[in-house]
Amino acid sequence: MKIAVDLHIHSALSPCADDDMTPNNIVNMAILKKLDAISVTDHNSCDNVEAIMKVAKSKLVVVPGMEVQTKEEVHLLCYFKDLDKLLDFGELIRSRLPNIANVPKVFGNQLIIDEKDRVLGQREQLLISSVDLSIEQVLEEVYKRQGALVPAHIDRPSFSIISQLGFIPESLRNGTVEISCRDNQYSDKFTEEKILHSSDAHHLGQILERESFLYVDKLSVSDIICTLGRRN
Numbered sequence: 001m002k003i004a005v006d007l008h009i010h011s012a013l014s015p016c017a018d019d020d021m022t023p024n025n026i027v028n029m030a031i032l033k034k035l036d037a038i039s040v041t042d043h044n045s046c047d048n049v050e051a052i053m054k055v056a057k058s059k060l061v062v063v064p065g066m067e068v069q070t071k072e073e074v075h076l077l078c079y080f081k082d083l084d085k086l087l088d089f090g091e092l093i094r095s096r097l098p099n100i101a102n103v104p105k106v107f108g109n110q111l112i113i114d115e116k117d118r119v120l121g122q123r124e125q126l127l128i129s130s131v132d133l134s135i136e137q138v139l140e141e142v143y144k145r146q147g148a149l150v151p152a153h154i155d156r157p158s159f160s161i162i163s164q165l166g167f168i169p170e171s172l173r174n175g176t177v178e179i180s181c182r183d184n185q186y187s188d189k190f191t192e193e194k195i196l197h198s199s200d201a202h203h204l205g206q207i208l209e210r211e212s213f214l215y216v217d218k219l220s221v222s223d224i225i226c227t228l229g230r231r232n
């Protein structure tokens, strides 16, 4: 079946995202836009994913995810079959983040929010740093937890695998890649099934309409992970 997805959305936990990117606002906007599945992928963190899953319940499929910034300053989208695997991965990422404090006035708030949109606090460690893990190490940690890894916005001039390395490493060459812009030089280098379009929304209005599709056997997190991770 063909499902409409937006698998790259930031919540108010990411300092660069709006404070009104709350669990209820994100889920309700995605439902309003008639999406079948979303993923909230905050920078190097996943503290709001549980609340988002609680709000979504059976109304919307939420793929547990995170956007990791590697040592090479490359953004990688990491997706997992269940919350426990994401939280376990999140612990590792937290331990590899440099101990730099966020300055909310400069970088923005990093809000931890519950399923009733109550602000529980802020993450103090600045989340938009590179973690002390290479691309290959992140890949290994994701695969160890049976997840899928998608290089983010490979067509952008910064924080992308192409901008930082100039090429896609062999280990990632056959998987799915995320491309921001629909008409660009990479669109003809990958088959349609290998390309994921997402919003990378930092504001509510940026969340996609029904315009980016995946083909799955059934609408479930594990089918989505399987499709993203398919390597042929």
Ligand SMILES: [Zn+2]
Residues within 6 Å of the ligand: 067, 075, 152, 153, 159
């Ligand atoms: Zn990014």
Ligand SMILES: [Zn+2]
Residues within 6 Å of the ligand: 008, 010, 067, 200
């Ligand atoms: Zn992003």
